[in-house]
Amino acid sequence: MSEQKAFSLDIRDNGIAVITIDVPGESMNTLKDTFADEVGTLLNRLESESDIKGVVFISGKPGSFIAGADINMINDCETAADAESLARKGQAMFDRIEQLDVPVVAAINGACLGGGLELAMACHVRVASDESKTQLGLPEVQLGLLPGSGGTQRLPELVGVQQGLTMMLTAKQLRAKQAKKAGLVDEVVPNSILLEAAMKHALKSKPKRTKAPLKGVSKLLEATSYGRGIIFKKAAEQAQKKSQGNYPAIDKIIETVRTGVEKGREAGFDQEARSFGQLAMTNESYQLRQIFFATTEMKKETGADGVKPAETHRVGVLGGGLMGGGIAYVTAAKAGLPARIKDIAADGITHALHYSYERLNKKVKRKHMRRAELEHTMLKLSGTLDYSGFERIDVVIEAVFEDLDLKQKMVADIEQHAKPETIFATNTSSLPITQIAEKAKRPENVIGLHYFSPVDKMPLAEIITHQGTSDQTIATTVALARKQGKTPIVVKDGAGFFVNRILAPYMNEAARLVLAGEPIEHVDKALVKFGFPVGPVTLLDEVGIDVGAKVAGILRKELGERFEPPAAFDKLMDDDRKGKKNQKGFYQYGKGVKGKPVDSSVYSLLDIEPKQQLDRETIAELCVLPMLNEAAYCLQEGIIRSARDGDIGSVYGIGFPPFRGGPFRYMDEIGIGTLVAKLEKQAEKRGDRFQPAPLLVEMAEQQRRFY
C-alpha cells in the first residue's frame, strides 16, 4: 500500500493542475520539512509536462487552508542551524513555486497563517473565500519568531512596507475583504465557487507582480528611501514602547524587512533565514511556544475527565450591569446563544442591550459586520423583570451585587423558576462558592464562573468548583465559557480563587514600595519593563481602589497575615479616592489631562516624600516574588490543578509576561533553590510575608522542577 501523501496532484481536462493539500492524520494542515521532497517531485512533474496551463493550490481540509509551519517541528530543532535550515528549505520550495512558468493560484478558505500565507504569497494569484473563518496573517511574532520562508520579503512587496510591518509586528490577521483591499488577495468569492474561480485565474496568462495598492501619504512615504526611513524609525519606536525590548523578534522583523527593501530580496532572504534560526533558540520563543501547546491542549479538555458536556441552548443572565451586559454580549455574539437578561429595573435591561448594540454597531461601522448580522445577534437578547422564560434556560449566570444573602436568594429563585438541571453559575469575584451553594436544594448545580472586566476583551474565565459541584456541571460550564470565546481554567473554591489571590500580594508589595517613598511612575515602569501590560499602581486605579481594599480585607481574613494590606487604604478611602472610575486615584484623569501624570496630592495625603531609592530590577523582583510564592501555595493547596493551568491563568488573566511562560515556568527558569534563597533573604529583611511556601522548600531540597 502506498504511503498517503500530504500534497496530491490532479491534472484536469482543462489543463489545470490542482494540488490538494491534506496532511494525513491532522485536523489542520501544517507544513513540515519532510514535504520538501514530496513537493519537489510534484514540481518536477509540472515543469516537465508541457500541456499544463496553470496550477491551483487548495486545501483538502474543510475549514482551513494551512495554519503555518508545524510548531512541533520548530520546537524539535536543537540548534540555530537546524532552524535556519528549515527556513531555507521553505524559502527554496516557495521560490520554485513562484518561478513556475504557468500561473499559480492559491485558493484560500479558512486560516491561512504563517508558512501557509508564505506559500500563498509565492503563488502568482490569491483567491479567498468570503467565509468569516478565512483569515490571513503572519503571526510568528506571537511565537517569538519571524516569518521564515519568504514572508518578510513578499508581504511588504504585496501590501507595502508600513502595512506589512504592522501585520508582522502585531500578528494582525486580515479577513478576505480587508486582504483584498490591502493587495494581499486578488479576488474574494463564495466558498462554493472557490476552486472554479481559482481555475479561471489559472487559465489566464501569468500575471506580472503588481505593486502594493498604496495611496496618499503612504504612497509618498514608500516611494523614497528617505520616506521609508521614517517608516522604519517610527515602527522601531512604537515597537520598542510596546515590547520594552523584551521581544527580540520585533527588532529582527524590522531589520530583515529593511535589508530586503534596501539591499534586495536575496539579502533579505538570507537575513530572514539566519534570524529565524537565532530566534528559534531564544528562551522567549521557547516559552511562547509552550503557551501555544498548553492552550491547544486545554481546548480539548472538558474540565471533568470522561464527562461529556450537556448542550446549552439558552442562557439566563441575572443583572444587566457592566459584567452582566458583557456576559450577555459574549453569549449572543460569540457563542451564538440566546441570552435572557433579568434585572430588577428596566434600566438594567436597557443598559445591557445597549452595551451589546454599541459593540456590534462599532463592528458594522468598521465594516467588520453586516447590519443584518447585528440585527440577528440583537434578536438573541431579551429582557425580563420577573423570571418569565426561565423555565427553558439551561445555564444561569449571576452578575448581581457582591452580597451573600442576595446571591443565596438568587439560587433559591432559580431553583424555583428554572429546570431541575439548570446550572447556577455565579460571577462573584470575592464570595466563596461554598457559601453561595450552602442553602441550595441542588448544590451540585452551583458553580463559579468568574469573568474579568471588560468581559468581551479579557480571555480568561475561572471556573470554580465547590465540594459538591457535579462533574456534569463543570463540563457544561467549561464548554459554555469556551463557546463564549474564553480560555477556562478550573479552580477549587478559596478566597480570591487563583487570579486575585496571586495578584493581591503583588499589588500589596507595590503599594508598600510607594509608601516607602518610591515614586509611583517608577514602580509602574519597573513592572512594565518586566513585561506586564500595565504597572500595579495603574492597575489598582483601573480596577478601583475601593474594590482593591475590599478584596484585600477578605483575603487577609481568610488567608492570614501574609495578606496584610499596607496601611494606606483607609486614608485613600477617606479621601474618596476610588481610581479611574471617579477620576481620583494615583494618577490624574479627566478632560484636558495629557499623558498620564501622577496626582502628586496623593503623596501629601499619604505623608510621603517621593524619592527613587531602588532600581527597576529590584522593584520588579520585590513585587513578583510574592506572586510566585502565592502561585506555589495555590498549587500546593489544590486551588489550581496543575502548574500549566496556573501559567495559562496568569498569562491570560493578568498579563503575566507571556515570554516568561507564566509564574511556574518562570520559577523553573530562576531555579527553585535560587528562588527559595531569594524569598528567605527578603523574609529576613522585610518580613515573614516572604517566607517561601512549603512546596517550594520541599522542591528545592529535592531539586525538583514544575515542568
Ligand SMILES: C[C@H](O)CC(=O)SCCNC(=O)CCNC(=O)[C@H](O)C(C)(C)COP(=O)(O)OP(=O)(O)OC[C@H]1O[C@@H](n2cnc3c(N)ncnc32)[C@H](O)[C@@H]1OP(=O)(O)O
Ligand atoms: C516558517 C514559518 O514562517 C513559521 C510558521 O509558520 S510558525 C506558525 C505560524 N502559525 C501560527 O502561529 C498559527 C497557530 N495556530 C493557531 O493559531 C490556531 O491553531 C488556529 C487559529 C489556526 C486554529 O484555531 P482552532 O480552530 O481553535 O484550532 P486548534 O485547536 O488551535 O488547532 C487545531 C489543530 O491544529 C494544530 N495546529 C494549528 N496550527 C498549528 C501549527 N502551526 N503547528 C502545529 N500544530 C498546529 C493544533 O495543535 C490542533 O491540533 P490537534 O487537533 O491535534 O489538537
